[in-house]
Ligand code: HEC
């Protein structure tokens with residue numbers, strides 16, 4: 001508990017110093033994190049972990065219950081979270097686009113836009129660091145950024161708490177879920193509880209790989225999987241494991257000069273310039289545009305980028321070397337990437 005507390009306060013200090021969250025909110029979070037979690041066992045949420053996926057780490061102070069997940073979901077789709085009630089989380093994380101945004105730069109309140117592409121929330125709970133630069137260390141902490149960022153929801157916590165408290169539904173929903181008042185602790189925990197249910201492991205690839213359905217992939221897709229796993233392309237060296245990511249940060253040679261220094265914004269290390277979080281490739285067929293700045297619009301362009309070996313940059317990973325593919329192999333790789341779409345996952349709705 002002591003270490004958890006220390007870790008939390010360290011993270012909060014870092015975010016506070018970075019100006020991401022005001023000091024009073026961090027004080028509130030710290031204060032509140034001592035509370036005991038009183039999970040009532042008959043309301044536990046049944047999280048289905050797909051075959052091939054590891055168990056999920058769920059914080060002790062935010063065990064999943066049916067009420068918490070439902071409350072988080074309601075908040076996720078509700079414009080009440082933004083200052084002018086114009087955007088919700090789902091405005092930039094649209095289910096049908098794999099919980100990402102087809103716009104290069106999402107529009108926040110008053111149409112303001114940021115400088116990064118919205119990220120897919122596919123299997124987001126398995127991540128250990130959040131954002132393209134890994135600037136947040138837990139789902140609960142990550143949430144303060146979009147809510148308070150002027151380019152996103154531009155909301156301040158005291159006002160949000162007041163609004164939710166005056167709403168005719170929320171006060172009782174919060175009480176049922178957490179048995180306490182509406183505060184930054186319960187708001188962020190409810191949203192994070194919902195985000196932990198955004199599990200996607202039911203693509204045709206999964207049926208082939210983990211459910212022994214040999215015909216779930218076409219011959220072309222199977223060949224594409226081999227190209228993906230080959231030492232020629234190195235794709236699976238970085239996009240590895242059940243979620244197609246090593247959860248690390250790499251420079252994949254997107255630019256010679258990076259306008260966004262990526263991981264270095266957090267670590268200030270020169271050796272981290274141009275390194276970005278290795279994203280999952282699940283649902284990649286529906287999450288265009290691609291890369292941290294949405295600069296590549298199609299998967300063909302992504303493959304061409306890697307084929308050409310990327311731009312010269314001192315931090316570029318030695319795995320990005322360029323390679324040759326026949327037209328057929330390129331089509332196979334593309335088809336394989338498209339087989340990672342989980343149609344059940346992307347057809348979720350607010351209701
Ligand atoms: C205006 C658009 C916008 C809104 C509104 C928004 N997001 Fe995001 N979201 C983004 C962008 C852009 C990023 C990438 C930011 C970065 O890397 O700096 C992101 C990143 C994230 C991540 C990190 C994912 C990862 O794998 O690292 C999570 C989680 C997330 N958002 C959840 C939410 C939730 C929950 C809400 C509502 C409270 C929300 N977002 C509201 C645009 C938005």
Ligand code: HEC
Nearest residue numbers: 233234235238250252276277278279290291292306317319
């Ligand atoms: C050295 C590690 C590395 C290798 C090898 C690699 N990638 Fe990536 N990949 C990354 C990183 C890092 C990003 C994010 C870069 C950014 O946002 O600027 C990325 C982004 C992507 C994206 C865009 C994802 C999104 O959500 O925007 C796709 C698609 C992709 N890679 C496919 C591939 C394929 C196909 C291969 C093999 C031909 C491959 N990658 C090889 C590290 C790698």
